[in-house]
Amino acid sequence: MxxxxxxxxxxxxxxxxxxxxxxxxxxxxxxxxxxxxxxxxxxxxxxxxxxxxxxxxxxxxxxxxxxxxxxxxxxxxxxxxxxxxxxxxxxxxxxxxxxxxxxSIKKDRSLTSDKVLRILADVSEQPTQRPSKKQKKSYSGKKKRHTIKTEIVIREDGKILSVSKSHKGKEHDFKIRKGEKLLPKESLKLADSGYQGWQKLQSNVMIPYKKSRKRPLTKEQKEHNRKLSSIRMKVEHKIREIKVFKIMSEVYRNFQNKYNLRFNIIAGMINFKHAF
Structure with missing residues (x-):
């Protein structure tokens, strides 16, 4: 049987x-x-x-x-x-x-600020097996292991709008964003602190304030970070939905030439599941 x-x-x-x-x-x-x-x-x-x-x-x-x-x-x-x-x-x-x-997620060339008022962006990072060559390019200092990164951009209602190419773990989140298509100018774009510098590249970008030893955060800045975090949880939840499929969360054992294809398929299935 x-x-x-x-x-x-x-x-x-x-x-x-x-x-x-x-x-x-x-x-x-x-x-x-x-x-x-x-x-x-x-x-x-x-x-x-x-x-x-x-x-x-x-x-x-x-x-x-x-x-x-x-x-x-x-x-x-x-x-x-x-x-x-x-x-x-x-x-x-x-x-x-x-x-x-x-x-799979198709590029939406009709994406305008009239259609999308708020856009949330974040990077999903997954551990991979240690490569035999060029190991430093795959090593993530944040995760302390070899990883592969992919950026997803979603609407506030949860629809995945785009999936980036996959990058080696050493690549910075903001560098990945710079390599992708610019998002609508008038739409409000929300991201985490890994996107420091995006404000110089585009307008209407909101990222958390960062504190330092000499400059602690004010009450207003803390409140801003809290509200931003509560909205950004939607993109974290979407990444979690993708990682329910273990092929996107456990150590990736396969050759990486099909990784982005599979990421796109799973992201597309999640959109289909929610009737987008």
Whole structure:
């Protein structure tokens, strides 16, 4: 006996725990996004090969989501689905571009201050295995380990607007922001103290006041920091939603050339989950 969608869907609580999505959201994602594109791809083939060991689209998508949610090895995942680990690798190679095409975060070129009054930005940092070369570039002085960084920008209502390229752990948060597209001028932009200097680059930027030995914070500055922190918690909560998928929170074991693709897919699924 092995794991299938037909079996696990009988237990909604367990389904949500191992995939990160409810059964309703899973079925909407499958019907509206994944199945049409997969069938179009299959119909364009001149010849069809052997029948897949996972014949239903439900099982294919379940396998991918389980990998993202639990980040178990291909061997372990193959054992659960009665597949060889090479078949798991081929399945991911086939399914991930389809998911990226339909649900990843797309650049919104129509982004204006009329549409977005407040924008929140922050950087997500994830530990990685120690690289064999150029280790200093990946070493984060803040985390005291080798990491990879990605910036997300969200609206105040929680919609993820953009996901940056992924950078080595040594890269400063503000340097990552400078390499990205400028945000709307009139929108109020809120960030943490890692974005010191953003005010010189754009207007309407709010970051916390920093104290020093000779200049302690005033009551007004402390109140400003407190209010800013309460608003900024929304972007922290959004990063937490991304990191519910263990592939984005545990030590990243894979080659990093697919890291940003997977980050985008998961961010897109979270937007889809909240009907954005």
């Amino acid at each position: 092995h794991l299938t969608y037909a079996r696990i869907s009988k237990y909604p609580y367990n389904f949500r725990r191992i995939t990160g999505l409810s059964i309703e959201t899973f079925e909407q994602l499958l019907v509206l996004k994944v199945r049409p594109l997969f069938e179009e791809l299959e119909s364009s083939k001149l010849r069809h090969g052997r029948m897949s060991h996972l014949p239903t689209m439900e099982d294919k998508l379940l396998c991918v989501l389980m990998y993202y949610r639990t980040y178990i090895s291909h061997v372990f995942l193959g054992y659960l689905f009665n597949l060889h680990n090479a078949n798991i690798c081929r399945l991911l190679r086939k399914m991930e571009p389809l998911l990226a095409k339909k649900i």
